[in-house]
Amino acid sequence: MNASSTTKAVVLLIICTFFWGSCFPIGKHALNEVHALTLVFWRFTIAAVCLALYILVMGAERFALTIRQWIWVVAVSAVGVGGLNLGLFTGLEHTAATNGSLIMALSPLMTALIACIAMRSLPTLPQCFSLVVSLSGVLMVITNGHLETLLTMDINQGDKMIFSGMLAWSFYTYCSQNISRWMPVIPYTLVGMLSGATVIGLMCLATPEVHPFAELMSSSAIGMTEVVYIGVFGTVAGYLLWLNGVRELGSPTAALFFNFVPVFAVLTAYMMGQAVTQLQLIGIAIVILGLLLPRLPVFRKATQAV
Numbered sequence: 001m002n003a004s005s006t007t008k009a010v011v012l013l014i015i016c017t018f019f020w021g022s023c024f025p026i027g028k029h030a031l032n033e034v035h036a037l038t039l040v041f042w043r044f045t046i047a048a049v050c051l052a053l054y055i056l057v058m059g060a061e062r063f064a065l066t067i068r069q070w071i072w073v074v075a076v077s078a079v080g081v082g083g084l085n086l087g088l089f090t091g092l093e094h095t096a097a098t099n100g101s102l103i104m105a106l107s108p109l110m111t112a113l114i115a116c117i118a119m120r121s122l123p124t125l126p127q128c129f130s131l132v133v134s135l136s137g138v139l140m141v142i143t144n145g146h147l148e149t150l151l152t153m154d155i156n157q158g159d160k161m162i163f164s165g166m167l168a169w170s171f172y173t174y175c176s177q178n179i180s181r182w183m184p185v186i187p188y189t190l191v192g193m194l195s196g197a198t199v200i201g202l203m204c205l206a207t208p209e210v211h212p213f214a215e216l217m218s219s220s221a222i223g224m225t226e227v228v229y230i231g232v233f234g235t236v237a238g239y240l241l242w243l244n245g246v247r248e249l250g251s252p253t254a255a256l257f258f259n260f261v262p263v264f265a266v267l268t269a270y271m272m273g274q275a276v277t278q279l280q281l282i283g284i285a286i287v288i289l290g291l292l293l294p295r296l297p298v299f300r301k302a303t304q305a306v
Contacts, residue, residue: 009161010257024265030227035222051236061184072179084169087161111174114170128254137259260287
């Protein structure tokens, strides 16, 4: 991997986390008009339609998978994509957003742990240090500097559901590193969107009070725009950029960028009229520092070579 491809992957991952981070305040506003399951269902349905049209017009790389490989791809997609959103959005109905953000911030640590278990190795010291620093910045952002609030968090049903979703996403991130080597990114992403839409669609059928089509049609123009944004940018663009970053940098390194999600959520909330404190800005700087620390030796060697 050369420096150019690494830099490109880093930039794309930052854009990806911006799309995902912005979906939190936008999605929160959209939930005033539609049910959480309805929002997630349309998120994946819109994404699947966009990807299918893209493949139809632009074509896709040819690939051949065995039945066993297809089963693995569908299973990983259903668990990772469907499980994350099902656990996250249903869990937020039973717990505070602070709890949810904190639990999701554990994804990089869990992904690295899954990778170490799978490869029967220990994480490197720079990787551990980067995780600790980045997570510290995330905690500062989501607690507004009041770290003592972490001691009062109760493990309720909502927290458990979000934790399950976080585990599903960590599993998906790790497995995607290998799957994307023998399956093109766009078809793999389409499988993920179809799997997610199927899982959430079944949940909608099992929930009498949820009516995805009626709720969307009765939404305001702003509400529909927010749903489309989450489907196109927060899903299609986000997942494609994420899988590209995983393929280029590997799942443990790419997972570190997930710490940017709550940071961009705060910035987007500020642009929507909410205040951002000085402590939150310091937390953002700490997160960026934590992500850059493992790359400093690489940058130093590149500079010396020039």
